[in-house]
Amino acid sequence: MIAIGAFCFPLIFFYANTAGDDLEKAAARIMGDVFVKNSGIRTLRVLSDEIGPRLTGSEAAHRAASYCLDLLRNYGLTNVHAESFGIGDWLPGQAVAEALEPFHKRLRVDTLGFSINTSPGGLVADVIDVGHGTQEDYEKAGPLIKGKIVLAGLQDPADPAFATKEWQKVDFAARKGAAACLIIAGAKGGLTRTRASSYGGYSPIPAVSVAYEDGTWIRRQLEGRKTLKLRLLTQNTMTGRAVAENVVGDIAGKERPEELVILGAHLDSWFLGPGAADNALGVSIALETARILSAPDLASKRTVRIVLFSGEEEGLLGSFQYVNDHESELDKVVLMVNLDMTGLMYPGVINPYGACPIGDKLGEVLPMLAGLGVTQIDARYPYDSDDFNFVAKGVPALGLQGRGVRDWSWGHSYADTFEKIEADKLNMNTAAVATIIYFAANRREALSRRLSQPEVIKYFKERNLDKILKQEGTWKKLGFPGEN
């Protein structure tokens, strides 16, 4: 963590020797534009209210991509295009769950993403409660799981970075021979919450999210009796392969156009709600940054590239595709900034991701951001979402964290809707992001060189992240050496 006060002296000196005045002028110009135009909230409203849920590969996701391509062209960006990739075709359908005892009770459920189907008549089985659903919980329940419907949730006791993901709970259940899996949603008020039920591909067994109130009701029933019978039905549509696309556009650099500053945000969402916070918000900030920095008086030395990823929710698929397709350019990426739900809170902390030593250099831009409340640089999270694929390739990356405690209990639910977003927070985050991008695109020296694969592996191992990355198959997918 770097407090702003500690850096005042050397920074003032540093500015006198570099483009400090220019940076200050640019920051003032950027911030005036953001707050006076106030147009990010309009983009957000189109994405969330008019286009709606943007499930990867769906019709709405393609409409969202077209809308963003048009905006980038209207803002005068060059090299505006979509980069397509294949994904398993899957559309959500009916999900029904009902307890058959002690009285007939319809439960609030929704399918998890990419869940397979039960037979058309559904399946009837006893429920077994495995607590949080960690690997140890499954080991403890052992052979009792076979043939049953597993109930797992609410949350893991561990550090969130190491929390058992939904698809892992489904995977553990399937390995023990479960018939299906119910995962309790964390938010109160009848909300279900979707996430991927597999890591790429379809789930091994039917998997649904059950509302908090119903999930905890089942749990209480099981305390008082040995068994509880449930009927479960899932009927989703799987027709083969679909096409997803990343949206790309450039603001060409004036002096070193081959050097890139990438601003990324995922455009896809889940299907229950319109994903206003996750992540129409990040997309709106990226598009606003594109609009502002494409003004001729804010032209940069380096190229600023906007990349709106698809397939984030299914396992960072779009960013994985991007770093592999653009491998030959990665040495020239001086910074990748990722926006995922950025703007839900007031901005507070620049979070460098990965091992690139960019922290003190980012201290140079901090004085410009103090008025927005961005006063810290803290590598509190090793990575967040699509930035991971850049971190894994040794590219310098960062995100912007908010001030205070984030309430996102309604994430991935029906309730991730437009009215949750406040324009002033959106604008303050946009002002900070656009200033950071401008800074990185104009700094005389690059922020950091790209790290080698052994350096990246060392970083993951030092933080004990290799275990989880191996467990989820990411290690192998990245082509890292060693057992998987």
Ligand SMILES: [Zn+2]
């Ligand atoms: Zn997200």
